[in-house]
Amino acid sequence: MVDRLDEGAVPAELGPLDYKGLFKAVSKALFRAHVEGQLKSEIMAEPERFVEPDPELPLALLDQKEAGKRLLLITNSDYHYTNKMMHHAFNKFLPNDKGWRDLFDMVIVSARKPEFFQMSHPLYEVVTSDGLMRPCFKARSGGLYSGGSAQMVEKSLDVHGDEILYVGDHIFTDVSQSKVHLRWRTALICRELEDEFNALIHSRSHRAALIKLIQQKEVVGDLFNQLRLSLQRRTKGRPAQTLAATNMDDQELTESMQKLLIVMQRLDQKIAPMLEADGELFNRRWGYLSRAGLWDKSHLTRQIEKYADIYTSRVSNFLHYTPFMYFRSQEQTLAHDSHSYSSRDINGVAVDDMQ
Incomplete structure (x- = not known):
């Protein structure tokens, strides 16, 4: 209905409508259809059209x-x-x-x-x-x-x-x-x-390429931050974290930082459109149902995890198991689990949903 309003295709008898007016008109129509029984009467008359x-x-x-x-x-x-x-x-x-x-x-x-x-x-x-x-x-x-x-x-x-x-x-x-x-x-x-599951399967190569670029930017960004810290420490007369940065003079540090910034900008130019396209196979407007951005869970997913012991797309999926099956939850990974960080993070910071 929003698309129809934007296209000027809403019937004239409804009068001039903005988005708020459209919401009220649709809500009123739905309420009347339910209360007066019109909706269910039409479904019962021809269930094969709707079921x-x-x-x-x-x-x-x-x-x-x-x-x-x-x-x-x-x-x-x-x-x-x-x-x-x-x-x-x-x-x-x-x-x-x-x-x-x-x-x-x-x-x-x-x-x-x-x-x-x-x-x-x-x-x-x-x-x-x-x-x-x-x-x-x-x-x-x-x-x-x-x-x-x-x-x-x-x-x-x-x-x-x-x-x-x-x-x-x-x-x-x-x-x-x-x-x-x-x-x-x-x-x-x-x-x-x-x-959504089908969309995730078909977007595997896209997501893998996107994650690779993001990881490359993280490496470049880490190098940039090391040089930035070196300049900061130099003003206090303290050595840098790495020998290479310690041996650079101020001009070399500044030029290296500028080059790394250019590399990050070029990576951003590749990453931004790929991030925007992620999830388009499921919904071109707002992406995946279960995800908010590339890494985070959507509000719905967090609600499901909180209240649903199990979830599936349809009851008939239980046919893939016997009626005696006992379902157990998967292992819940934590930011400090041994398989969730690299060796350089062992003495570092475990990050969980922190921007």
């Missing part, structure tokens, strides 16, 4: 269920939308005339996450195929419910905390809340990982 099926997803869940895991579906969507979408996305891929309901020990619709993890709402049981509900005070295995709370789930299943793995696709309303308030184990689904 990208994953044939392996139901099979991955079936493996987990048959291995003795108890599966729950907890969604903010209402019963009618949930039933339509799950039927479309699951039933045709399940064997032996199984339906999507056969996978789950409990289904909770209209959960009102993230409040679902923090407080208790009235619980209703969905008792008819057209969505008729009645008040309910205790959940049972195999039931279909509306509302309730996470504490109710723990009580009805008699499981708590890290006995539960919560799988969600929103770091703030799903994953962080279940981790912070209930100490559940968490898995984040981030579909963009697939495109």
Whole structure:
């Protein structure tokens, strides 16, 4: 919509808009589409237009269920939308005339996450195929419910905390809340990982060349700083750190520094456009999802590391493992780890996210 506004292609009936006005117009339209049910009605009418099926997803869940895991579906969507979408996305891929309901020990619709993890709402049981509900005070295995709370789930299943793995696709309303308030184990689904992973593979040579240039500049910059320190010490009558710099006169030091500055400027001219292009294969505007610049992690990545015990691009990836797999985190490297510094850094400074 920003591109359309910049191009002058926004319909005239919306009136003259700046960016703030565009934000308000889009927000109002989205709010009305959700509240009035227009968005979900269009999706339910033609789910094949909007849903990208994953044939392996139901099979991955079936493996987990048959291995003795108890599966729950907890969604903010209402019963009618949930039933339509799950039927479309699951039933045709399940064997032996199984339906999507056969996978789950409990289904909770209209959960009102993230409040679902923090407080208790009235619980209703969905008792008819057209969505008729009645008040309910205790959940049972195999039931279909509306509302309730996470504490109710723990009580009805008699499981708590890290006995539960919560799988969600929103770091703030799903994953962080279940981790912070209930100490559940968490898995984040981030579909963009697939495109980013492919972009990283195709940009390996570019990043390798860029890192090589940056390392060259660091070497030149270190030499420049040695000469700069030599001039500083000379004013105090103290020797330089290196014999070569000590034996130079003031003119030689100055000329050497000027030459090194020229070399660094030429390296900068090569590095700058390569830095700007890094990540373009994923997104031409702001680069990679998981990175901020060449070295640092993005805010999203730091949130994932803080709240998600595991993350992947789709649930069906669990088919690559058995349902009995125990996932362990990788070794967390530190700035002073033996494999993270060179020999000249042993008595130096360990740098971690310091500009």
